Amino acid sequence: MASVRLFRLNSVLRHRLLSRTLLSLSNRCVEKLNRLSEDGEFLRVTVEGGGCSGFQYKFAMDSKVDEDDRIFERDGAKVVTDDVSLDFINGATIDYEEELIRSSFRVVENPHASRGCSCGASFSLKEDQ
16 A cells, blocks of 8 residues: 555656756865865765655765766766655755764755655655655
8 A cells, every 4th residue: 555655656756757846066066075185986866765754865975877867967976866855855955064073964854745754854745745
Protein backbone atom coordinates (compact mmCIF):
# COMPACT_ATOMS: atom_id res chain seq x y z
CA MET A 1 0.00 0.00 0.00
CA ALA A 2 2.82 2.41 0.84
CA SER A 3 4.50 1.80 -2.51
CA VAL A 4 1.25 2.63 -4.34
CA ARG A 5 0.97 5.90 -2.39
CA LEU A 6 4.62 6.72 -3.08
CA PHE A 7 4.11 6.01 -6.79
CA ARG A 8 1.09 8.35 -6.84
CA LEU A 9 3.11 11.02 -5.03
CA ASN A 10 5.97 10.67 -7.53
CA SER A 11 3.56 10.97 -10.46
CA VAL A 12 2.09 14.20 -9.08
CA LEU A 13 5.52 15.63 -8.32
CA ARG A 14 6.86 14.73 -11.79
CA HIS A 15 3.93 16.55 -13.37
CA ARG A 16 4.82 19.67 -11.38
CA LEU A 17 8.42 19.61 -12.67
CA LEU A 18 7.24 21.16 -15.89
CA SER A 19 5.91 24.33 -14.25
CA ARG A 20 8.51 25.25 -11.60
CA THR A 21 12.05 26.37 -11.16
CA LEU A 22 13.85 23.14 -10.39
CA LEU A 23 16.52 23.98 -7.80
CA SER A 24 18.14 27.20 -6.60
CA LEU A 25 21.53 27.68 -4.97
CA SER A 26 21.91 30.41 -2.35
CA ASN A 27 24.87 32.79 -2.31
CA ARG A 28 26.25 31.06 0.82
CA CYS A 29 25.96 27.65 -0.87
CA VAL A 30 27.82 28.88 -3.95
CA GLU A 31 30.58 30.50 -1.88
CA LYS A 32 31.11 27.41 0.29
CA LEU A 33 31.09 24.99 -2.65
CA ASN A 34 33.63 27.10 -4.53
CA ARG A 35 35.93 26.93 -1.49
CA LEU A 36 35.38 23.21 -0.83
CA SER A 37 35.32 21.71 -4.29
CA GLU A 38 38.41 20.21 -5.77
CA ASP A 39 38.72 19.72 -9.51
CA GLY A 40 35.51 18.16 -10.83
CA GLU A 41 33.81 17.80 -7.45
CA PHE A 42 30.24 18.82 -6.73
CA LEU A 43 27.66 18.54 -3.97
CA ARG A 44 25.33 15.56 -4.34
CA VAL A 45 21.91 15.94 -2.70
CA THR A 46 19.70 12.89 -2.28
CA VAL A 47 16.43 12.17 -0.50
CA GLU A 48 15.95 8.86 1.29
CA GLY A 49 13.19 7.38 3.39
CA GLY A 50 13.88 7.68 7.11
CA GLY A 51 14.73 10.33 9.64
CA CYS A 52 12.37 11.49 12.35
CA SER A 53 9.89 13.03 9.86
CA GLY A 54 9.67 10.35 7.15
CA PHE A 55 12.26 11.48 4.59
CA GLN A 56 15.80 12.73 5.03
CA TYR A 57 18.22 14.83 3.03
CA LYS A 58 21.72 13.49 2.40
CA PHE A 59 24.66 15.64 1.29
CA ALA A 60 28.04 14.41 0.04
CA MET A 61 30.86 15.65 -2.13
CA ASP A 62 31.09 13.54 -5.30
CA SER A 63 32.75 13.55 -8.70
CA LYS A 64 30.74 10.94 -10.66
CA VAL A 65 27.62 11.95 -12.59
CA ASP A 66 25.12 9.15 -13.22
CA GLU A 67 22.74 8.80 -16.14
CA ASP A 68 19.66 9.84 -14.13
CA ASP A 69 21.35 12.89 -12.52
CA ARG A 70 20.37 16.50 -12.99
CA ILE A 71 23.10 19.16 -12.69
CA PHE A 72 22.47 22.64 -11.31
CA GLU A 73 25.28 25.14 -11.63
CA ARG A 74 25.74 28.72 -10.54
CA ASP A 75 28.95 30.78 -10.66
CA GLY A 76 31.11 27.66 -10.89
CA ALA A 77 29.42 25.77 -8.04
CA LYS A 78 27.62 22.53 -8.94
CA VAL A 79 24.86 20.62 -7.18
CA VAL A 80 23.75 17.26 -8.55
CA THR A 81 20.67 15.23 -7.68
CA ASP A 82 18.99 12.19 -9.18
CA ASP A 83 15.55 12.36 -10.80
CA VAL A 84 13.75 10.65 -7.91
CA SER A 85 15.27 12.96 -5.28
CA LEU A 86 14.49 15.96 -7.45
CA ASP A 87 10.80 15.07 -7.22
CA PHE A 88 11.01 15.77 -3.48
CA ILE A 89 13.10 18.97 -3.60
CA ASN A 90 11.89 20.58 -6.82
CA GLY A 91 11.45 24.31 -6.23
CA ALA A 92 13.63 24.35 -3.09
CA THR A 93 16.87 26.19 -2.38
CA ILE A 94 20.17 24.60 -1.31
CA ASP A 95 21.76 26.78 1.36
CA TYR A 96 24.79 26.64 3.65
CA GLU A 97 24.35 27.62 7.29
CA GLU A 98 26.98 28.24 9.94
CA GLU A 99 25.91 27.97 13.59
CA LEU A 100 27.80 27.72 16.84
CA ILE A 101 27.27 23.96 17.13
CA ARG A 102 27.51 22.99 13.45
CA SER A 103 27.86 24.11 9.86
CA SER A 104 26.05 22.31 7.06
CA PHE A 105 24.34 22.40 3.73
CA ARG A 106 20.55 22.48 4.04
CA VAL A 107 17.48 22.34 1.86
CA VAL A 108 15.35 25.41 2.59
CA GLU A 109 12.06 26.68 1.23
CA ASN A 110 11.07 23.20 0.04
CA PRO A 111 7.52 23.61 -1.32
CA HIS A 112 6.85 19.87 -0.85
CA ALA A 113 7.73 19.73 2.86
CA SER A 114 5.05 20.32 5.45
CA ARG A 115 7.36 20.15 8.43
CA GLY A 116 10.84 19.05 9.36
CA CYS A 117 12.84 18.10 12.38
CA SER A 118 14.72 20.68 14.40
CA CYS A 119 18.08 19.75 12.84
CA GLY A 120 16.72 20.32 9.31
CA ALA A 121 17.87 16.93 8.03
CA SER A 122 14.44 15.34 7.65
CA PHE A 123 10.98 16.34 6.50
CA SER A 124 7.48 15.07 5.80
CA LEU A 125 5.49 15.68 2.63
CA LYS A 126 2.51 17.97 2.43
CA GLU A 127 -0.73 16.02 2.44
CA ASP A 128 -2.01 17.43 -0.86
CA GLN A 129 0.96 16.01 -2.78
